Amino acid sequence: MTAPAPHAWDAEVDVAVAGGGACGVMTALRAARDPGLTVAVFEKSTRDGCNAAISSGSLAAGGTRWQAAAGVEDSPRRHADDIIRAGGDEEWRPVVEALCAAAPDLVHWIADTGYPVELGLDMPRAGMAARRLHTDTGRLGGARLMRHLRGLLDGYGNAAFVDEAPVVDLVTGDGGVTGVAVSQNGVLQRVRARSVVLATDGFANNPALVGEHLPHLGTPFYGGVSTSTGDALGWALRLGARLRNMGAGLRSGLVVAGHGTRVSPALPFNGAVLVDRDGERFVDEESKGYSSMAGVLRRRPGERAAMVWDAAAMAATRESEMMRESLAAGAVRDCPTIEDLAGALGRTVEETERALTPLPGRRRLTAPYHLAWVTHGLLTTQGGLVIDPGGRVLDGAGRPIPGLYAGGGTACGLAGPHSDGYLSGNGLLSAFGMGWIIGNALAGR
Ligand SMILES: Cc1cc2nc3c(=O)[nH]c(=O)nc-3n(C[C@H](O)[C@H](O)[C@H](O)COP(=O)(O)OP(=O)(O)OC[C@H]3O[C@@H](n4cnc5c(N)ncnc54)[C@H](O)[C@@H]3O)c2cc1C
Incomplete structure (x- = not known):
């Protein structure tokens, strides 16, 4: 498998999250509500940033209280149907439906933590049967949202956000994932974890992978962050994981x-x-x-x-x-x-x-x-690891790889096989939605 099982661990947590962007921070926030869990987020570099922080911060959700107040008829089911119609990937419906079901709850929760959310009635988008993009009242974009969420994480004594600490590999043993290898100040640390969540986003800033999977894009302007180098894909592939819809962006x-x-x-x-x-x-x-x-x-x-x-x-x-x-x-x-x-x-x-x-x-x-x-x-890639609706990474036979989860841009997204199927709001929905689902499940154990 990957990094050999170490004789000694440098640290131990219940949940190790690779990547401190949208999916990683949401996973940690939801998991850390369980005081019996210790959670660590290992982030490559906040100086280089995450896509969530340079995003517009538009959150797609169907069936929210803001929609009800504005008389906008919508539901998670309608939302999921729009996504499937646009992307044409019916097989992915269970994941799409799980994310759309989580979306209103997570947007309500974000607002209830003191973040000023409103429905973007002035934000029509192609392919959307209802106005369902939610945004902050000042329209300041994702930087404000990520600052808010990382600030919330600081409030948990059982959670740590470790910056300038890229995960460089998975540690395996007993037929599954048992931890992560993290580089800190050039020193390799082995961190034992019962659950590892891959939240390192996609591979849009990896020219070799983009050339292999998205050659039809030509030479586009690149509008994402430098950290999107697809690090987690290779680690998971070596454990038998599969990739899906790699030609979508x-x-x-x-x-x-x-x-x-x-x-x-x-x-x-x-x-x-x-x-x-x-x-x-x-x-x-x-x-x-x-x-x-x-x-x-x-x-x-x-x-x-x-x-x-x-x-x-x-x-x-x-x-x-x-x-x-x-x-x-x-x-x-x-x-x-x-x-x-x-x-x-x-x-x-x-x-x-x-x-x-x-x-x-x-x-x-x-x-x-x-x-x-x-x-x-x-801006970002949309293909990635095959997961189940609970965010568990699946192997070639469709079995979960023990101890391994993925969400956001690391996992297969919602656009279907082509970029044309991307609907506005899909990116943060995959990231926050899967972080919500994985973190809740880990906390509920
Ligand atoms: C300009 C722009 C505008 C966008 N606007 C919207 C929008 O309005 N609505 C929407 O829904 N989507 C939008 N998106 C897409 C959305 O931002 C992404 O889909 C979403 O941020 C993906 O979340 P994530 O958690 O997977 O990745 P990110 O938010 O990018 O976070 C990944 C984190 O992982 C870290 N990382 C990478 N490798 C490692 C490693 N080896 N070890 C540790 N950490 C690592 C990175 O440094 C980063 O902090 C936009 C994207 C861009 C670029």
């Missing part, structure tokens, strides 16, 4: 070329249009999720297009963290007149007028306009 067709910020996915629902370098409209902007739109942009001239919107669309979206960052970065060009817009697009006024022709039932944009050249990017 969370892509974005909203990355501003030359800046790396993103514009709001709500823009197309407020009338924004996409015009390519030849001055052509090429897609129904509302019909595509941003992950799917990345594939469309990759096929356009120069692998980019101009997103054009007006003052009304700007007013409806400017408070999102994505728009604030793009505006602050100077990534948005203001075009007071149609002549200015035509100049920015490199087309004649007539061609520009034609490009702005609204699709049936949509409104016409009016001056003043705003423009950003958007391209495609890769």
Whole structure:
């Protein structure tokens, strides 16, 4: 198997979590409620960060109290059906349903710990039958949420968050996983654990693995953190684990070329249009999720297009963290007149007028306009380890590998086999949802 069973352990805990991002911290928070358990989170480097902290922090949940208050009809079942319809992976339904069932409980719990949650009624997304993205009231994104959750973990005397301590391998024995090997200040420590949770996210920053599994992406802008190097996949594979849907990613067709910020996915629902370098409209902007739109942009001239919107669309979206960052970065060009817009697009006024022709039932944009050249990017991978609905890592025969759990980007995600199947909110749902499920089960033992 992997690292040889050591003669002596350097430390012992009940639960060892590899990775202190969304899944890892949620697992630890839920497990540590049991005072009889000791929990350690080993984090590669908070300086380099986790994707949860650079995310928009949008939490997808169907059947919440905010939806009820707003008269939005939704349920975990409806949520799961949307995910399966988008991704087409019916076989994965048991995991999807378990996560969607956990989602309202975990978002309620996050709010009940003092975090200001609201329903994003202004956050429509392709593929969603109901408004179900929840966010913080200030729209500050995932950094605020992760600070809050890590702060909560500090309050548990039976839990430790060990930073700058990458897990480098699993320790095995007795036919299962018995601990982790951790590198601290260059010294290898062996930590014994009854349960090990892999929460190290995906492999989007591992060029060899991306080249092997997602060669169709070409050379996208990379918008995730440096720590996503797929470390845990090799350890689990050596124990007989399986991989699934490795060709899927969370892509974005909203990355501003030359800046790396993103514009709001709500823009197309407020009338924004996409015009390519030849001055052509090429897609129904509302019909595509941003992950799917990345594939469309990759096929356009120069692998980019101009997103054009007006003052009304700007007013409806400017408070999102994505728009604030793009505006602050100077990534948005203001075009007071149609002549200015035509100049920015490199087309004649007539061609520009034609490009702005609204699709049936949509409104016409009016001056003043705003423009950003958007391209495609890769944010995270969505393929990973096969798990059961309880987060247990399964081997080739479908049997749980004793002592081993995985969630978030380390496990197979919810997009199905292709990036086009990614629905907004799937990433944090897999991560917080599986952390919730695994941590609750460990605490309940
Ligand atoms: C720009 C951007 C915006 C996004 N917006 C959203 C959104 O609004 N809603 C949504 O649902 N999803 C969003 N996502 C996706 C979401 O952030 C991820 O799916 C989610 O964070 C995955 O959670 P995780 O716990 O698996 O990984 P992470 O949150 O990335 O945490 C993994 C942690 O593991 C650590 N680690 C890695 N290797 C090791 C190792 N060997 N040992 C110890 N620690 C290790 C890393 O340092 C990191 O801290 C976004 C992603 C990006 C990049």
